Amino acid sequence: DAGITQSPRYKITETGRQVTLMCHQTWSHSYMFWYRQDLGHGLRLIYYSAAADITDKGEVPDGYVVSRSKTENFPLTLESATRSQTSVYFCASGDSGRGANVLTFGAGSRLTVL
């Protein structure tokens, strides 16, 4: 199916564990993004990638690691999860051919860190 998919949709983990959230898009968009959304903060950018093997920090990168070995995948890893990383995580992709600020978002991954 075409689109952008995130997995898992829901995840409960414990403090200190490693967690990886997956993001896959089928459009071959150049750009991919990871945001987190918390009450009172709106959407905050964690990391973004302009192309395979090119990534850059966003507003709140601490505690997260990303990689982009293939254009279609952009996993987000919490190396040692903390309670403050409990949040809803959204992946997005976009291509400048469609307009510089037009992103398509996934359905989100709700992460709870106990």
Next chain:
Amino acid sequence: LAKTTQPISMDSYEGQEVNITCSHNNIATNDYITWYQQFPSQGPRFIIQGYKTKVTNEVASLFIPADRKSSTLSLPRVSLSDTAVYYCLVGPMNTGFQKLVFGTGTRLLVSP
């Protein structure tokens, strides 16, 4: 990137027209204005984008005055399903994606 300011929340009733204004005093010459809509438990979705004057699509209209220091998203005859958070973003076109800042948006509540 130009900073944007939007009302935190707005209330409306079904059938009314809703206008959400976004202030972006520091907008640059090559910046475009983009609006997203987010329903509960879903990711944001693009609804409209413009540079100047007026843009209209099947979902909304976007009004941009000549000085471009603000923009207004207009939703005609809202229904309960228009209850959502609306985000205004400002950024350049044709330079690749920037580090887009969504902010907290405007929470629109439509009542019967």
